[in-house]
Amino acid sequence: MKNNCYNWGIPVGSYADITDKDASVEYYAQSFLNRTLGMFKYNGLPDTIPQRDLEILMQVGGFACIANVDGELYAFSGGLGGERNAYYMPTICVVANPYLKISRNFKIGEDCVIIPNDPFYVGLMPMLNRYGSLLTENDITMRMCDINSRQTSLISASDDRTKMSADLFIDNLIKGKMSTVGESEFFKGVKTQPYANGSAQCLTNEVEYHQYLISRVFNNIGLDMNYNMKRERLQNEEVKMNSDSLDTLPDIMMKYRKEGWAKVKDMFGVDVSIDFDGAWAKRREGPKIQTSGNEVNESDETERDIS
Numbered sequence: 617m618k619n620n621c622y623n624w625g626i627p628v629g630s631y632a633d634i635t636d637k638d639a640s641v642e643y644y645a646q647s648f649l650n651r652t653l654g655m656f657k658y659n660g661l662p663d664t665i666p667q668r669d670l671e672i673l674m675q676v677g678g679f680a681c682i683a684n685v686d687g688e689l690y691a692f693s694g695g696l697g698g699e700r701n702a703y704y705m706p707t708i709c710v711v712a713n714p715y716l717k718i719s720r721n722f723k724i725g726e727d728c729v730i731i732p733n734d735p736f737y738v739g740l741m742p743m744l745n746r747y748g749s750l751l752t753e754n755d756i757t758m759r760m761c762d763i764n765s766r767q768t769s770l771i772s773a774s775d776d777r778t779k780m781s782a783d784l785f786i787d788n789l790i791k792g793k794m795s796t797v798g799e800s801e802f803f804k805g806v807k808t809q810p811y812a813n814g815s816a817q818c819l820t821n822e823v824e825y826h827q828y829l830i831s832r833v834f835n836n837i838g839l840d841m842n843y844n845m846k847r848e849r850l851q852n853e854e855v856k857m858n859s860d861s862l863d864t865l866p867d868i869m870m871k872y873r874k875e876g877w878a879k880v881k882d883m884f885g886v887d888v889s890i891d892f893d894g895a896w897a898k899r900r901e902g903p904k905i906q907t908s909g910n911e912v913n914e915s916d917e918t919e920r921d922i923s
Contacts, residue, residue: 731876
């Protein structure tokens, strides 16, 4: 069939090998990072520090090193080291940047400011890799259940000639062609056995597990996605019971960013403000929650159907 999609020569669509685990984990990590990179909005960032690149450094690498090079502020990745301070924290950030033609040891607190993504300087990748790996394994299981569901019975043939006739009959069936069987030996030589594989229940369980894993990631990054497996009704209190825990990681990330940029202001005189953006900002706008498109006050005890 002719492809009438005007894609300017860019390939659109190709078969994804679900069994390629590294590629699948990378897909999930990038998918979630595409969301978390919209968590914050900055005002006053220097032109030399694009917000996208800054957040990638912090969320993927765990921290950003803010330093002055030739009168301009830049955000760098680097290696933390040097003689440890009283709390065994690094005192030097080693930066090598071919574009700026620099290879320097910036002294933390004097030449540069380190802005961590979180207290352990690990970023989001350990969590995203963990859940991405679990989701990948579950995708492979669902694929196996899906493939097994195609087989409703097992067909056996007693000899090569009968097998060829059976293969031809199945091939015509797949192509949508009517075919006939003209030899009685065919019926004698071909046997079928019911193949009860339980794929339907398998898929149901794996889909629920998939939704649970996805919801865990969303909840960890501060987005509300209910993973209660009750199939009938949830009370509003049940929907809201994990509301406070949703904000924990985003609030920590915000805290370290604000503290970091306050140090940048003291050291370099650049005033940068930061706030939540997108869905994270909407969560903090008021005490109302969204249920099926209608706003419901937090005191509302009515139940809502989730089936």
